[in-house]
Amino acid sequence: MQVMIDGNAVEVEPGTTLLEAIRGSGGEVASLCYDERLDPFGACRVCMVGVEGAPGPLPSCTTLCREGMEISTTDETALRVAGAVVELVLSELPEAPGEHTELAAVAKQLNVTKTRWTGAVHEKDEDLRHPYLAFRHELCISCGRCVRACDEVQGAFALTVTGRGFSSNVAAGVDSGFAESSCVSCGACADTCPTDAIVELRLLELAIEQNGSGK
Amino acid sequence: MVQGNKAMSKATESTVSTTCGYCGVGCRLEVHPENGVIASISPAMDGPANKGHTCLKGRFAHQFTRSDERLTTPLIREGDGFREATWDEAFERIVSEFTRIKSDHGPDAIAGLASSRATNEDCWAMQRLMRAAVGTNNIDNCSRVCHSPTSFALRRCFGYSGASGTFNDIEAADAAILIGANATDGHPVVGARIKQAAINGMKLVTVDPRRIELADYAELHCSMRPGTNAAVILGLANVVMTEGLTDEKFIAERTEGYEEFAALLAEYPPEEVERITGIPADDIRTTARIYATAENACLIWGLGVTEQRYGSEVVQLMCGLAMMTGKVGRLGSALLPLRGQNNVQGSSDMGALPDTYSGYRPVSDEAVATMFEERWGVGLSREKGLTIPKMFDAAVAGELKSMFIFGEDVAQTDPNTTHVIHALESLEFLVCQDIFMTETTKYADVILPASAFLEKEGTFINAERRIQHVAAAIDPPGDARTDFEILTSLSAALGHEMNLATPEAAMEEIAALTPEFTGVTYERLGREGLCWPVEADGSDAPILYEEKFHHPNGLGSFNALPYREPGEVADEEFPLILITGRRLQHYNAGTMTRRTRNIELMESDWLEIHPEDAERLWINEGDLVAVRSHHGRIEIPVRITDRIEKGNVFTAFHFPELRTNLLVGDSVEVNTGCPEYKVVAVDVRAMSEAPSDTPALVAAD
Numbered sequence: 001m002q003v004m005i006d007g008n009a010v011e012v013e014p015g016t017t018l019l020e021a022i023r024g025s026g027g028e029v030a031s032l033c034y035d036e037r038l039d040p041f042g043a044c045r046v047c048m049v050g051v052e053g054a055p056g057p058l059p060s061c062t063t064l065c066r067e068g069m070e071i072s073t074t075d076e077t078a079l080r081v082a083g084a085v086v087e088l089v090l091s092e093l094p095e096a097p098g099e100h101t102e103l104a105a106v107a108k109q110l111n112v113t114k115t116r117w118t119g120a121v122h123e124k125d126e127d128l129r130h131p132y133l134a135f136r137h138e139l140c141i142s143c144g145r146c147v148r149a150c151d152e153v154q155g156a157f158a159l160t161v162t163g164r165g166f167s168s169n170v171a172a173g174v175d176s177g178f179a180e181s182s183c184v185s186c187g188a189c190a191d192t193c194p195t196d197a198i199v200e201l202r203l204l205e206l207a208i209e210q211n212g213s214g215k
Numbered sequence: 216m217v218q219g220n221k222a223m224s225k226a227t228e229s230t231v232s233t234t235c236g237y238c239g240v241g242c243r244l245e246v247h248p249e250n251g252v253i254a255s256i257s258p259a260m261d262g263p264a265n266k267g268h269t270c271l272k273g274r275f276a277h278q279f280t281r282s283d284e285r286l287t288t289p290l291i292r293e294g295d296g297f298r299e300a301t302w303d304e305a306f307e308r309i310v311s312e313f314t315r316i317k318s319d320h321g322p323d324a325i326a327g328l329a330s331s332r333a334t335n336e337d338c339w340a341m342q343r344l345m346r347a348a349v350g351t352n353n354i355d356n357c358s359r360v361c362h363s364p365t366s367f368a369l370r371r372c373f374g375y376s377g378a379s380g381t382f383n384d385i386e387a388a389d390a391a392i393l394i395g396a397n398a399t400d401g402h403p404v405v406g407a408r409i410k411q412a413a414i415n416g417m418k419l420v421t422v423d424p425r426r427i428e429l430a431d432y433a434e435l436h437c438s439m440r441p442g443t444n445a446a447v448i449l450g451l452a453n454v455v456m457t458e459g460l461t462d463e464k465f466i467a468e469r470t471e472g473y474e475e476f477a478a479l480l481a482e483y484p485p486e487e488v489e490r491i492t493g494i495p496a497d498d499i500r501t502t503a504r505i506y507a508t509a510e511n512a513c514l515i516w517g518l519g520v521t522e523q524r525y526g527s528e529v530v531q532l533m534c535g536l537a538m539m540t541g542k543v544g545r546l547g548s549a550l551l552p553l554r555g556q557n558n559v560q561g562s563s564d565m566g567a568l569p570d571t572y573s574g575y576r577p578v579s580d581e582a583v584a585t586m587f588e589e590r591w592g593v594g595l596s597r598e599k600g601l602t603i604p605k606m607f608d609a610a611v612a613g614e615l616k617s618m619f620i621f622g623e624d625v626a627q628t629d630p631n632t633t634h635v636i637h638a639l640e641s642l643e644f645l646v647c648q649d650i651f652m653t654e655t656t657k658y659a660d661v662i663l664p665a666s667a668f669l670e671k672e673g674t675f676i677n678a679e680r681r682i683q684h685v686a687a688a689i690d691p692p693g694d695a696r697t698d699f700e701i702l703t704s705l706s707a708a709l710g711h712e713m714n715l716a717t718p719e720a721a722m723e724e725i726a727a728l729t730p731e732f733t734g735v736t737y738e739r740l741g742r743e744g745l746c747w748p749v750e751a752d753g754s755d756a757p758i759l760y761e762e763k764f765h766h767p768n769g770l771g772s773f774n775a776l777p778y779r780e781p782g783e784v785a786d787e788e789f790p791l792i793l794i795t796g797r798r799l800q801h802y803n804a805g806t807m808t809r810r811t812r813n814i815e816l817m818e819s820d821w822l823e824i825h826p827e828d829a830e831r832l833w834i835n836e837g838d839l840v841a842v843r844s845h846h847g848r849i850e851i852p853v854r855i856t857d858r859i860e861k862g863n864v865f866t867a868f869h870f871p872e873l874r875t876n877l878l879v880g881d882s883v884e885v886n887t888g889c890p891e892y893k894v895v896a897v898d899v900r901a902m903s904e905a906p907s908d909t910p911a912l913v914a915a916d
Contacts, residue, residue: 036260037267131812132275153268155410155432184799185271185816186403191257200275202255 001067006074018060018071019047029073030082030106032089033143034061035192038152044089044143046082046106050075057081083110089141091115092166093195094122100203102194103141120166130178133190134204140169140197146189158183170197231688232259232742234675235273236332236668237802239554240382240404241677242269243742246277246669246688253277253669253689263743264382264677270403271813272802277669279810280689284651286664287693297662302694305661306708309619312644312660313349313709316616322596326353326606326615329567330622331559333698334673334685336718338558338565339573339725340702341621347591348711352569352578352600353615356562357623359603360630361555363887364521366563366575368530369550372772373543374765375731376575377560380513380549381679381746381757385409387547390418390509392451392502394533395444395519395893397427401797402517402553402678409515418509420502422447422494423519424794425823425865426858435501438860439492441792442781442894444520447499448532449778450488453480454503455539461507462541469764470538472773479775491778493860507540511547518555518796522892524782526884531774538771544760554678556803557668561676564732564747565725569600573729590728593711602888603629604881607638617644621698622665624804626654627871630879630890631846648701651806654871664695667807671697673718674740676747679757682735683744781894782882785862789844789896791828793878794865796893801869809869820873821854823865824899829855834901844897847877864899 002009003021010025017040022029033044042062049060052070057078060071072078086107090096097103107113125137142161147170150159158181162171173181189198196204235242243262247254256277258269265273279285289305290297300308316324327349329341338356345354358366366376373379385391385408399406406429413419413432421430422437422444430436439447455461456477466473485496506512514537520529533550534543542548554560566573576583579597588595601609603625609615611634618639629635639645639658647659656662668675670691676682691697699721703713715721719737726732731748734755739745745755763769785792800817801808808814822840834840838853842864851866851873859865868875882891 131815132271152411154407155414179816184399184403185275186268186407187271187274188268191267191274200255 001065003065003067003069003071005071012065016065018049018051018058018063018065021065022049022060022071022073027073028109029060030109031061032086032103032106032141032194033145035145035149037192038145038148041144041148045085048078048082049073050078079110083112086110086112087115088117091117091119092121092141094124094138097139097195101196106194127177128201130185132185132201133178133187134199134201135170136197136199136204137169139195141195142168142170143194145192145194146170146198149188149192153188154184154186156182156184156186159189231686233669233686233688234557234683235269236557236675236685237272237276238402239556239559239678240264240402241557241675241679241681241683242273242404243683244269244273248688251689252281259742261742263681264679265404268404268407271800271816272403272808276802276808276811276813278812279807280667280669281692282651282810284810285692285695286650286652286662287695288664289694290662292660302696305663306705308661309646309705310708312617316644317349320616322350323353323598323600324614324616325349325351325619326601326617327619328603328621328623328625329354329356329562329565331357331556331562332622332668333558333562334671334675334718335558335561335565335682335725336673336721337621337698337702338562338567339721340699340706340713340715342565342567343591343713344702344706344709344711345619346587346595347593348706348709350596352596352598353606354567354600355569355603355606356559356567357556357603357628358559358563359888360522360628360890360892361518362521362552362559363889364527364884365530365552367527367887368534370575372531372534372538372774373760375748375759376563377680377747377759378549378551378678379543379759380546380551381681382408382551383757384513384547384549384551385412385417385515388412388417388509388511388513389547390420390505390512392420392422392506392512392514393429394422394447394514394516396515396517396553397423397425397796398515398517398553399428400799403799405553418505420505422502424860424863434505435498437494437498437502439494441794441863442523442784443492443778444523444529445525445532445776446483446488446491446778447494448529448536449480449483450485450492450499451503451506452532452536452539453483453488454485454500455507455536456480457484458504460504461539465541466539470771470773471768472775473539475775476535476539476773479777482777506536506542511545512540512542513547513549513551515551515553517553519893521884522889523894524882524884524891525776525779526889527886528776531776534771535773538773543771544758544762546758549758552678557677558675560678560680561674561682564676569602573725574731587728590724591711604883604888604890607635610638610641613641616642618642619646619648620655621648621702624653624655624806626658627804627874628868628876630876630892631881632874632877633847634881648698650695651810653804653806663701664691664693665701666691666695666697671699671718673699674722680746681744682740682747682749684737684740782891783845783880783894783896785896789898791897791899792863793842793844793895793897794863794893795868795875795879795895796865798867798869801867803869805869805871820851820867820870822851822899823854823856823859825859825861825863826855826857827861828864828899829853832899832901834899839902841900841902842878842897843900844878844880844895846880849874849877850902864897
């Protein structure tokens, strides 16, 4: 079938998502909870795009292409929503995300430099018990990528989201740390994490160097 | 746009794309070096085998490269120890000893082992060194002790020595039988792919004497008595035949020998198979139906099939099962051996074998030998050389005087350790080329410091027959050199100049001399590699046998091979059967993984024993026990688990202090000499109580 992306005709297979169609044709759309290795999740509302005739912006990762659909990656409302989401996410963090992180890249892509909202930020909560993998719970944005990578890529089912609302965070096992859980230390969680909430120890060092926030 | 974790590379200076040097899965890795050391490793999103994933070995276990125990200079024996030497001194010593031994005893008094951990180009240089510079076919590699039976059987039944498909068949299959492989530990990324496929609806049957992790995701788990694999397959084939689940068209058009095979199957009804294997007859029936009625199904196996007395026969029977149901030669219907090491496929493909040149062409083939003689400009032996076990026998008998062992710790990993050490001690001159001191280097006269996979260029071939590029991310430490440089310059010192300046030049020679590699160039390999055979135009073959088998008549061969008892059986003196295998956290001899923080995830090994056996023997969790076989004795702590069947015990072989292979005997596979690591009769006993750590009671104040 054919869809129009920013005015250009693009051929796609039935079953293709808008996000796949956009990126597959060389276009850009920001995202936070999306990882091509995982099933689309539709949680973060950052990959919003405008679609002609739709009542409002749509999440491109969970919307399937339809014949003749006209998609805009520069839709003002969509970009405003996405930017606001990223601002909200940043407002909960105790420090700016490390330059090498996906969150930092997404913020830059959406021209979000600071947040308009103030309020509670997460308190520092590090877990360094595993020889390779560290938790920095204060950086968790509850995107669920680590949990899904653990389930859908490795199949270790070691991670889960605990708590509600502002308190929701990721935990291994019954919050017992990686080593005591069913974790097989594959590192898929750290690999997909967009913020360093789960991070390889070596990269944690680098993040601390960059942010000057380490001890 | 940032996707996945490509952002990670931005945290470090640069990125080098290479192929993992641990197991045979062949994960593509993005290595991030910084100031000459590996800072981190992430998986390549476009890796055909790993698709953006890798395990804790590939991703994290790189710390060994900067261990201060790395060999950084050549060493020459002096008295009971070694002294540091220059490369010139080391080479002079090797040349003078090889020359002396050759003139006194002939070239066949020298033997070499290529390394299945090394690149194709390294293995190519090694076999050329032995054949052309030394003048003997005494060259082998450690596929001898793992998948040589697979290679033998696949060549006999189908034609090529390799998987009939790729790991992409796993996701395309509707069903799969996994036999004798604990994939989530031994081949973690493929294990994860099998698990995900099972979660997504592929009907999986696990056949293993242990209740492996994947059994929890299977439709059915069949637990056979160790050593009875042939009966299991014959039973499955019997059900397929008697229930009319055969693919008559496939049998008629594409195969030969079915009638004799079918006649043999009549002797293995499920009830008889239950008597032999211990698997309930109904489970045999169910498994056969799952496999045969699936539109597409795979057979996946590991060393639990091959490291047995009749391993090559079991693989031939599996080929028969696949052919009678027409399940070979298309996406989703494949036979997939899980090759043990990163390049065990390639080291054999390269002809680092005593009986064949590259592409499995016999050394006695006059036309082939002549072609190599013309290319290399030397006369070559037409006599088969010695296999690894025969090398040790010949050394003990005084016929073999010298060995060149490249990247293999035979004193830890080969069976019947006592015999291996006797052999190494009997040699007049032993050269080892390695990255660390090992159990084997203790017996060396000259030790050459070599390079790890992250420090050199070349190619590996994974279990999919996929040739993938290997790139250097860092330099070898100190005066250590790349293996390719060592072998080519040693050859020149021995009087045979290879004229191969780089690994790429070696691949050009391999392509020129080997039909399956004709179209291979580094440029064509690109990021995703090529599955051999590769045609002159560069087209490769992820799926083999789509239209015909690789035999002169194009037909696949059924071989009617009856079940026979394993080489060792439990008896009154040795009532339990020991099975050995891998653990997730470590890799084979542990030379690399024990020098990383993986050791914190698993610091020592244990013996797994069934609760009823433990109770009968008065053994408690954590007790130290003595394990005794016909061949040796070790001491090891116990873990009690019902994941192992009553009557069997299990441990790995990663820890040199435990010396598991002291227990393994000299029973070998009938066609290939592969040792029977998987069936060892043992006696397990509680040791007398260790001294108590509890302080003696003191009188209260």
